[in-house]
Amino acid sequence: xxxxxxxxxxxxxxxxxxxxxxxxxxxxxxxxxxxxxxxxxxxxxxxxxxxxxxxxxxxxxxxxxxxxxxxxxxxxxxxxxxxxxxxxxxxxxxxxxxxxxxxxxxxxxxxxxxxxxxxxx
Numbered sequence: 001x002x003x004x005x006x007x008x009x010x011x012x013x014x015x016x017x018x019x020x021x022x023x024x025x026x027x028x029x030x031x032x033x034x035x036x037x038x039x040x041x042x043x044x045x046x047x048x049x050x051x052x053x054x055x056x057x058x059x060x061x062x063x064x065x066x067x068x069x070x071x072x073x074x075x076x077x078x079x080x081x082x083x084x085x086x087x088x089x090x091x092x093x094x095x096x097x098x099x100x101x102x103x104x105x106x107x108x109x110x111x112x113x114x115x116x117x118x119x120x121x
Contacts (some may be wrong), residue, residue, distance in 0.1 A: 007042040025069040028052040031075055043080040060116075096121065 055067035099115040
């Protein structure tokens with residue numbers, strides 16, 4: 001990891017899982033310009049930075065989404081990353097397991113275990 005954070009690698013393969021469901025988590029926190037040693041990459045684009053900064057303070061959700069989409073176009077257009085796959089989280093459970101609910105965002109670890117119980121047959 002030290003080679004990655006010191007930008008001593010030409011190419012790397014990393015998996016990143018969002019901490020919360022919001023474009024800011026993927027765009028601003030991951031791709032905004034940062035000093036050496038603080039980010040996984042050395043890519044920097046001032047126009048991208050301005051867009052994610054503006055989107056981060058935008059209260060109108062439609063405008064915010066539009067700003068993040070413009071930022072994504074810059075990120076992909078600059079070939080800063082290759083988004084190779086988007087994994088799915090699947091789960092199996094027996095029919096007797098009741099009270100099993102997921103948070104609406106469906107993220108990993110989002111099962112509300114305090115409501116889970118095993119029903120009698």
